[in-house]
Amino acid sequence: LTKTVEEELGKASYTQDNQRIHIHLNAGLSADTSIAVNQGVDGVGLYRTEVPFLLQRSFPSEEEQTVQYRAILSTYRDKQVVMRTLDVGGDKPLPYLAIEEDNPFLGWRGIRFTLDHPEIFLIQVRAMLKASIGLENMDILLPMISGIAELDESKVLIERAFVEVAKYAEEQGKELKRPRIGIMIEVPSILYQLSALKGKVDFISVGSNDLTQYLLAVDRNNSRVASVYDALHPAVLHAMKHIIDTSRGLNIPVSVCGELAGDPIGALLLVGMGYRSLSMNTRNVARIKYILRHISVSEMEQLSRFALQATFADDVRAQTTEFVDERG
Ligand code: PEP
Numbered sequence: 077l078t079k080t081v082e083e084e085l086g087k088a089s090y091t092q093d094n095q096r097i098h099i100h101l102n103a104g105l106s107a108d109t110s111i112a113v114n115q116g117v118d119g120v121g122l123y124r125t126e127v128p129f130l131l132q133r134s135f136p137s138e139e140e141q142t143v144q145y146r147a148i149l150s151t152y153r154d155k156q157v158v159m160r161t162l163d164v165g166g167d168k169p170l171p172y173l174a175i176e177e178d179n180p181f182l183g184w185r186g187i188r189f190t191l192d193h194p195e196i197f198l199i200q201v202r203a204m205l206k207a208s209i210g211l212e213n214m215d216i217l218l219p220m221i222s223g224i225a226e227l228d229e230s231k232v233l234i235e236r237a238f239v240e241v242a243k244y245a246e247e248q249g250k251e252l253k254r255p256r257i258g259i260m261i262e263v264p265s266i267l268y269q270l271s272a273l274k275g276k277v278d279f280i281s282v283g284s285n286d287l288t289q290y291l292l293a294v295d296r297n298n299s300r301v302a303s304v305y306d307a308l309h310p311a312v313l314h315a316m317k318h319i320i321d322t323s324r325g326l327n328i329p330v331s332v333c334g335e336l337a338g339d340p341i342g343a344l345l346l347v348g349m350g351y352r353s354l355s356m357n358t359r360n361v362a363r364i365k366y367i368l369r370h371i372s373v374s375e376m377e378q379l380s381r382f383a384l385q386a387t388f389a390d391d392v393r394a395q396t397t398e399f400v401d402e403r404g
């Protein structure tokens with residue numbers, strides 16, 4: 077099996093019946109990306125910029141950030157790279173930024189933090205834009221958006237940074253491409269505001285990790301309640317189905333970048349629901365491509381129909397596993 081899985085490296089991903097599934101990487105360290113550059117992936121679906129921030133002793137300067145972002149954008153110059161703005165707080169505290177809160181996951185994290193610190197946000201977005209000068213492959217993704225006002229406010233700041241960096245590029249005789257802007261779908265409130273995104277975002281990316289955490293009101297890192305945290309819970313699966321159906325109707329490109337996309341059962345169900353773009357950690361790429369290549373879309377549709385009727389996550393897990401095992 078290992079040999080056949082390895083053969084998936086370097087090949088684009090197709091289902092058994094030749095439907096193209098776009099496979100992207102989740103990354104946060106340049107090491108992840110250089111290893112994976114030959115794995116036949118379609119780009120970077122989630123670059124977690126907080127990772128380089130976590131490795132520092134103080135906020136990285138605009139120049140330091142520009143160098144880091146440039147490295148990843150140029151590694152993938154012919155492929156799309158989705159750079160997420162800083163998502164600190166919650167499970168990702170910065171050692172040089174003490175945030176004391178009773179409920180960090182419900183508190184000052186992601187876009188809430190950066191909109192309260194526009195100087196940090198602007199430095200980061202300028203660094204991203206500077207890094208992208210002369211390249212055409214950068215998308216910007218906003219984490220933890222819970223309402224449209226946060227998106228609008230972020231876009232005003234991004235536009236301000238764009239005007240500044242475009243001027244800087246022009247002075248050097250270079251051109252700056254306007255980035256595509258998208259948001260994470262990971263706070264449940266946004267599930268009911270998807271239609272308001274039309275015309276405001278260029279794409280969306282579903283964060284199934286936080287979406288599961290917030291839908292089920294369960295801390296994603298607390299071992300005491302780990303058994304409650306289940307991305308195959310009917311509520312999560314129905315949310316995933318609602319997102320793909322609604323975004324298709326609105327013509328908004330969508331992908332999934334939570335762990336569910338890199339899980340064999342999750343990937344089969346997501347493709348069965350209609351998703352055609354999945355972003356995952358490097359170590360899952362070959363395995364997911366291998367599994368998808370051996371199952372047809374109609375089979376995955378059948379699996380997802382069953383899953384959406386199930387009352388218990390364990391039944392979904394058992395049924396899907398049984399199907400995969402029967403296929404060898
Ligand atoms: C998610 O929440 O699913 C996600 C991809 O983002 P993170 O795990 O970085 O919060």
Ligand code: MG
Pocket residue numbers: 219262283285286
């Ligand atoms: Mg998240």
